[in-house]
Amino acid sequence: MKTGIAIIGGGPAGLAAAVAAREAGVEDILIIERDNELGGILNQCIHNGFGLHTFKEELTGPEYAERYIEKAEELRIPYMLHTIVVDIGEDKVITVMNKERGMFRIEAKAVILAMGCRERSRGALNIPGYRPAGIYSAGTAQRYVNMEGRMPGKKVVILGSGDIGLIMARRMTLEGAQVQVVAELMPYSGGLKRNIVQCLDDYDIPLKLSHTVIDIKGKKRVEGVTLARVDENRRPIPGTEEYYECDTLLLSCGLIPENELSSQMGVELNPVTSGPVVNESLETNVEGVFACGNVLHVHDLVDYVSGEAKLAGENAAAYVKGALPKAGKGIPLKGENGVRYTVPCTVDTERMAQKQIVRFRVGDVYRDSCLCVYYNDKCVSRVKKKVMAPGEMEQITLLKSKLQEAGDLESITIRIEQE
Amino acid sequence: MYDIVIIGAGVTGCAIARELSRYQYDTVVLDKNSDVCEGTSKANSGIVHAGFDNEPGSMMAKMNVRGNAMMEGLSKELDFPFKRNGSLVLCFDEKDMGKLEHLLEKGRKNGVPGIRILSKEEVKELEPNVTDDMVAALYAPTGGIVCPFGLTIAMAENACENGVKFELDTEVMNIIPKEGGYILETSKGEIESRLVINAAGVYADKFHNMVSDEKIQIIPRKGEYCLMDKKVGGYVTRTIFQLPTIYGKGVLITPTVHGNLLTGPTAVDIEDKENTQTTQEGLEDLLKRVAVSVPEVPTRQIITSFTGLRAHWTEHEFIIKEVEGAPGFIDVAGIESPGLSSSPAIGEYVAQLVQGICPMEKKADFVATRKGIPNVAEASFEERQELIKKNPAYANVVCRCEVVTEGEIMDAIHRPLGATTVDGIKRRTRAGMGRCQSGFCAPKTVEILARELGRDISEITKSGEGSNYLTGYNKEDI
CATH class of the missing domain: 1.10.10.1100 (BFD-like [2Fe-2S]-binding domain)
Incomplete structure (x- = not known):
């Protein structure tokens, strides 16, 4: 079969991209979703706090997803559930399979990658100890509790202060488990400040920064874990060990964009984000292939995912209609002095909208610093920031008019500088 | 009353069970775990050794070379993944060339086909990611890799289909000799059998010592491993061993038969036969050692680490024989490396031993083949x-x-x-x-x-x- 735009993944990114592409006038769109419903990971995020930016109200994850699903239904956007993409070629031929139709191929004019991300596993963290039952990624535990109504444990230690871990500290407490401590390897939290306050502080759950798990006890089921403080090189400090009796260890130690399919089709990845290298149109190095949401870089807020996906959807629509100018070289965007990466990586003044949002994360906690933007060597903007932290995504806005005024630029650099 | 009880459903016990299922014996395999392949067989290098480093004339040498030769045919018969990828033993110092030649000599005596010494340039051509600080290597084209679970489960299933019973979650507590056989007291009650085959891995000493005054000791030798993502599965294509260096006995790095990259094992003798925990020191030591072979191991691609216990006999040899003074009790003990490689040969050899003690007709309806789960x-x-x-x-x-x-x-x-x-x-x-x-x-x-x-x-x-x-x-x- 053939389609104009194939969207891989029916989570928040895929849905928002589909809606935007349809609203931009593309008829043949197809969302390919591996799960048995649209909405992606939002379906298990039953806490509130979603939609403050997009809808100016506070929704739960399923409610937020529902808004987009209803919109997609209303616009009669076709989707396939329970359908897994096995392979995508550089020619945008997608091999998929499902129970109803078996194996088949879809030829697309444009592809939007919206596969989301996965959680870093215990193995990838190389935590020593036994390998018993009772070690879960926070998201797996969330699925059990929120989707199945089952408890994966009664006495819990959480390693990592990513947002899902923080949310699960509160959820497990509310459902009757005893959450003893959240340990974080880094000297700062990996999650949003508001989650630290609402999920830990409000429930008297201690957050131990610069701590890690150095041993897991229990052959069959977790019986306890040993925490230790780490030095500035993240090495455990002897003598600081503390043993916690528990039956469960939850891991919330980072999310990794799932780009195995992207790599297959020759999409270049950024080693910092593990997501595709994209230009201002969120187009990858493979023409007509766009990326958005957590497959591109891991977001804190779904609202930003929706915004980003809208841009990808509109550009994919322009591409299939032949209205997107050919990609030029673009001005390289560079992150320096604490700015770890930028999305996008280049800006083409011909193709950009009047306003271009550039998102990035910082590598450490910066207090009373300035976020500076340089056109070549010239500082064009210097904004004071009270605090910037790795757990909170930052952004700046580039204006097309200013860039055109500036003429041919070699680079645009974003830096953190002292006041 | 069974004809034969096999204690242990690891690769050795399952290989023996499969060979014995050719005959009309009434056989049962007991294991304290809830599945086959739960001990040493599930946590090892998955290597089918060529067989050059065992002492010529030893049981290890004989079983290894024979097992290696059998593996390919068996993998087709029983449908499990096996690949002859070849192996290299790296020599890091001109002064050690004598040791490499000694290995070559031993290999020739053991009847290992095709082995030869390669120059540094030849090695680099085959394996560009190997260190420049290497002077030569012993190449064994018959070295291979196998899925250890695939092998064990395939033999177990085939034995099962041919009538061997498997009693899992059944721990043997005591063995009492009786007229013409043995009584085994287990966690699920008493079992009687004419013959007992002790294939209990790290616990083989415990069962041996129940029936013999000549005590043996099997020491769990702990080995830690790191497994890396398939993205880097092609980092090396052959199994890369090391000649022992000043850093001690070497570790290997190899592709697995499923396309991952595996490195390990460390070697630490311990007492606790259940201690399969990984340790920070162990994993760090491993990564330091493997860097001697391949300086830039893609450690960022590690997806898991694990520990296995080798069943090390103090004399470092396979014990495969009827125990003196305990008629009908056969030890298959000290089965550490190259145990996985040897397992098909051990199965065959033990079946012959059993035939000698208690001859039996072959089954007319033995099914030699088994089809695996579609992949x-x-x-x-x-x-x-x-x-x-x-x-x-x-x-x-x-x-x-x-x-x-x-x-x-x-x-x-x-x-x-x-x-x-x-x-x-x-x-x-x-x-x-x-x-x-x-x-x-x-x-x-x-x-x-x-x-x-x-x-x-x-x-x-x-x-x-x-x-x-x-x-x-x-x-x-x-």
Whole structure:
């Protein structure tokens, strides 16, 4: 079969991209979703706090997803559930399979990658100890509790202060488990400040920064874990060990964009984000292939995912209609002095909208610093920031008019500088 | 009363069971774990050694070379993954060339085909990622890699189909000699048998010592491993060993038969026969040692680490014989490396021993072949289409990383000696063995197990009693 735009993944990114592409006038769109419903990971995020930016109200994850699903239904956007993409070629031929139709191929004019991300596993963290039952990624535990109504444990230690871990500290407490401590390897939290306050502080759950798990006890089921403080090189400090009796260890130690399919089709990845290298149109190095949401870089807020996906959807629509100018070289965007990466990586003044949002994360906690933007060597903007932290995504806005005024630029650099 | 009891359902016990199932013996295999392949057989290098480093004339040398020669045919007969990828032993110092030549000499005496010494340039051509600080290597083209679970489970299933009984979750507590046989006191009651085969791995000394005054000691020698993502599975294509260096006995790095990259094992003698925990020191030591062979090991691609225990006899030799003073009690002990490689030969050899003690007719209806679970991930477009036509569940991917479908998981459950645990599913299908390490698929696998076995999900375990995933319902403790 053939389609104009194939969207891989029916989570928040895929849905928002589909809606935007349809609203931009593309008829043949197809969302390919591996799960048995649209909405992606939002379906298990039953806490509130979603939609403050997009809808100016506070929704739960399923409610937020529902808004987009209803919109997609209303616009009669076709989707396939329970359908897994096995392979995508550089020619945008997608091999998929499902129970109803078996194996088949879809030829697309444009592809939007919206596969989301996965959680870093215990193995990838190389935590020593036994390998018993009772070690879960926070998201797996969330699925059990929120989707199945089952408890994966009664006495819990959480390693990592990513947002899902923080949310699960509160959820497990509310459902009757005893959450003893959240340990974080880094000297700062990996999650949003508001989650630290609402999920830990409000429930008297201690957050131990610069701590890690150095041993897991229990052959069959977790019986306890040993925490230790780490030095500035993240090495455990002897003598600081503390043993916690528990039956469960939850891991919330980072999310990794799932780009195995992207790599297959020759999409270049950024080693910092593990997501595709994209230009201002969120187009990858493979023409007509766009990326958005957590497959591109891991977001804190779904609202930003929706915004980003809208841009990808509109550009994919322009591409299939032949209205997107050919990609030029673009001005390289560079992150320096604490700015770890930028999305996008280049800006083409011909193709950009009047306003271009550039998102990035910082590598450490910066207090009373300035976020500076340089056109070549010239500082064009210097904004004071009270605090910037790795757990909170930052952004700046580039204006097309200013860039055109500036003429041919070699680079645009974003830096953190002292006041 | 059985004719034969085999204690231990590891690769050795299963190889013996499979060979004995050619005959009309009434055989039972006992194991204290809830599945076959739960001990040393599940946590090792997965190497089929060429057989050059064993002492010429030793049991180890004989069994290894024979086992290696049998492996390819067996892999076709029983449908498990095996590949002859060749192996290299790196020499890092001109002064050690004598040791390399000594290895070559031993290999020739042991009858290892095709071995030769390669120059540094030849090695670099074969393996560009190997260190420049290497002077030569011994190349053994018959070295291979095998899926240790695949091998063990294939032999177990084939034995089972040919009539061997498997009593799992059954621990042998005591063995008492009686007229014409033995009484085994187990956690599930008494079992009588004419012959007993002790294939109990690290516990083989315990059972030997129950029937013999000549005590032996089997020391668990702990080895830690790191497994890396398939993205870097081609980092080396042959199995790379090291000549012992000033840093001590070397470690290996190898592709696995499934396309991952594996490095290990460390070697530490311990006392606790259940101590399979990894340690920070162990893993760091391992990565330091392997860097001697390949300086830039892609450690960022590590997806899991694990520990295995080798059943090391103080004399470092296989003990495969009827115990003196204990007629009908056969030790198959001290089966450490090259035990996996040797297992088919050990099975054959023990079957001959048994024939000598208690001859029996061959079965007329022995089925020598076994077909494994279809591998959807590796099937072609057309093959997949055929599979899905047969059972649409082959289109429902449960484990994304390894592309394992609901159909394969259902097969794993309903086969002879079917999986009853999540680890059992993992070893039969690879669900959960990929880069996310079962983050996404474990809940789904639990659900399918519960559905197919007619149980509640709270009863499903990772690896048998006490390893349940779930502890109750929301809010029940409030």
